Amino acid sequence: MRRPSYIAVAAAVVLSAASGAGCHYQVAIDRKPGAAPRCTDGVCLEVVTFYTNRKTVGVWMHAPPSTRLINARVAAGDSPACQGRFPTEWVDVDGDLHRQGPVDVSGGHGLVFGFPANTWMSHADRFFDVELDVAGAPRCVRARLTNAEGRVAVGS
Numbered sequence: 001m002r003r004p005s006y007i008a009v010a011a012a013v014v015l016s017a018a019s020g021a022g023c024h025y026q027v028a029i030d031r032k033p034g035a036a037p038r039c040t041d042g043v044c045l046e047v048v049t050f051y052t053n054r055k056t057v058g059v060w061m062h063a064p065p066s067t068r069l070i071n072a073r074v075a076a077g078d079s080p081a082c083q084g085r086f087p088t089e090w091v092d093v094d095g096d097l098h099r100q101g102p103v104d105v106s107g108g109h110g111l112v113f114g115f116p117a118n119t120w121m122s123h124a125d126r127f128f129d130v131e132l133d134v135a136g137a138p139r140c141v142r143a144r145l146t147n148a149e150g151r152v153a154v155g156s
Contacts, residue, residue, distance in 0.1 A: 038143045043067065045130055045141045049112075057128055057145070058112045061105060066135040068102035069093075072113045074145070077125030082140035084129055090114040102133060 037046040042064045049058030057074070069091065075084025090099045092112040105111070113128075126145040131138070 062108040070131040082131040088113045
């Protein structure tokens with residue numbers, strides 16, 4: 001009687017566990033600003049770099065005078081805007097690292113947001129929310145990172 005090899009059994013167990021653990025497609029976005037900006041009430045935000053194997057999201061943002069960054073979050077598709085459960089740990093604004101806010105982001109800026117490890121694996125349908133204070137008024141700008149299948153959906 002032929003028995004399956006231990007390697008084949010181990011591989012089957014690992015593949016079975018991985019398929020049930022919510023593994024998603026590798027997602028990679030790396031482009032110049034201008035392809036898919038998301039504008040809301042005078043604030044334009046565009047995701048320009050995002051890799052699911054890294055812990056960062058790079059964006060280009062243009063905001064009116066007196067705009068301060070309060071927070072940013074990665075959120076599942078079913079969560080309300082700017083209330084996702086994964087807040088940023090740090091933000092780099094044009095090369096200046098900030099671990100606490102608020103941070104002035106009036107005008108045009110390149111920003112890189114750092115998040116906790118495994119943020120992307122919680123859900124396939126992911127959004128990137130930026131919470132702002134624009135001249136004393138709260139604003140939330142939401143951009144889609146991936147769709148329900150875990151594939152690139154920026155700009156949709």
